[in-house]
Amino acid sequence: MKKLFKNIGPGPLVAAAFIGPGTVTVCTLAGVGFGYSLLWVMLLSIVAAVVLQEMSARLGVISQKGLSQIIRTEIKHPILKTFTIVLVLSAIVIGNAAYEAGNITGGVLGLQTIIGRPNIEIDGVSINILSAIIGLIAFGLLYKGNYKLLEKVLIGLVILMSLSFLVTAIITKPSISEIFRGVFIPKVSNDGLLTVIGLIGTTVVPYNLFLHTSLVKEKWQRESDLKYARNDTVIAIVLGGLVSMCIIISGAAIQSQGIDSVLGLAKGLEPLFGSFAKYFLAMGLFAAGITSAITAPLAAAYVASGCLGWHSNLKSKKFRAVWMFILFLGVLFSSLAINPIDIIKFAQVANGVLLPVIAGFLIWIVNKPSVLGIHKNNIKQNIFGFIILGISILLSVATLNKVFQLNIF
Structure with missing residues (x-):
């Protein structure tokens, strides 16, 4: 058990990255609107x-390079390379700047449910100081530039988040048979298509692919460490997915269409299951917000460094400048309650296009013996990879259809 905990690493950070306030909200709406049927x-x-x-x-451990670094070196065609780098920078750096406000706001909403809303007025402008507090916590951890400290703090927050949502789900006393039916019997109506897209899109996210390759080389440098990286990945992603399922299950306890956010769920749970349910849900939302508020700027800095050929050291000035910029915008938009709708819409489009591009590139690169040697993909891994690539293409088309209302289906 001690050895297992010693080799827990980037996996929980990746889980922390995809379970942000957006995921919590989408899972809440899935549970409220469709019960257990979308599990x-x-x-x-x-x-x-x-x-x-x-x-x-596997790519990060064996190559000891980040995914954005490999894009720069492995794509030889200048036009294709330029297109890919611009797309990656747009989706990850600009996109994460837009989403950062939502991450910080999610953490703030969780705290407000417990301690209220302490605002200050400056020249008639109301500023939420909780946004600044969460921003300062994220700034301190990132500026310290200590990977091990960052890892421990985020793992602690992930455990808090997981326990909070698990307890919330247990409090609602769900039907076990209905849960199994929802997990193993696929069913979706036309009304649920966008929710399906949202659930997949908040779990399989492009920036996590970049974040993971960069983080594993901070933790492991030897080929023999590959088994630890695999175990870490599987355990963390599965547990992260179970947390999302717990949120859906909690939402299913409230059969009301008037709930459109996790705070609505918290208020809806209180009269049925007592104030404890509200507080557990609030703690989970706070942990989800602050973990994503840390990982989003970190991912953006790794991506920018790799794409532009900078040294991706946690303490380098250029690396710090990127995450500081992302974090500053997030705190600003969150504290002033500014909603950067146009930027978020742009980020949605860029991420929708980026996922199949990066998934395709990843499958191509992990099949190259010159990069991974004997650790390149086997037949089973390729079959799964190409199935997922097909799903990501459908997800991309659906995202573009949603944003531009193309009425493709």
Whole structure:
């Protein structure tokens, strides 16, 4: 057991990255609107995330390079390379800047449920000081530049988040038989299609592929460490998926269409299951918000460093400048309650296009003996990889259809 905990590493950080306030909200709406019937989507998402993240982890351990670094060196065609780098920078750096406000706001909402809303007025402008507090916590941990400290803090927050949502789900006393039916019998209506897209899109996210390859080389440098990286990935992603399922199960306890957010769920649970349910849910939302508020700027800094050929050291000035910029924008938008709708819409489109591009590139690169040698993909890994690539293409088309209302289906 001691050896197992010693070799827990980037996996929980990746889980922390994909279980942010957006995931909590989407899972809440899935539970409220469709009960247990979309739990199978989370099972599919877990499998897809495990397959792609394992490829990312293997690539990082063996090559000792980040995914964005490998894009720069392995894509030889200048036009294709430029297109890919611009797309990656747009989706990850600009996108994470937009989403950062939502991450910080999610953490703030969790705290507000417990301690209230302490605002200050400056020249008629109301500023939420909790946004600044969460921003300072994230700043301190990132500026310290100590990977081991960052890892321990995030693992602690992930454990808090997991226990909070698990306890919330248990309090609602769900039907075990209905849960199994929802997990293993796929069913979706036309009304639930966008929710299905949302559940997959919040679990299988492009920036986690970049984050994972960069983080594993901070933790492991030897080929023999590959088994630890794999175990770490599988355990963390599966547990992260189970946390998402717990949120759906909690949402299913409230059969009301008037709930459109996790705070609505918290208020809806209180009269049925007591104030404890509300507080557990609030703690989970706080942990989800602050972990994503840390990992999103970190991922953006790794991506920018790799794409632009910078040294990706946690303490380098250029690396720090990127995550500081992302974090600053997040705190600003969150504290002033500014909603960067146009930037978020752009980030949605860029991420929708990016996922199949990066999934395809990842599958291509992990099949190259010149990069991975004997650790390149086997036939089974390729079969799963290409199935997931097909799903990501459908997800991309669905995202574009949603944003631009193309009425493709």
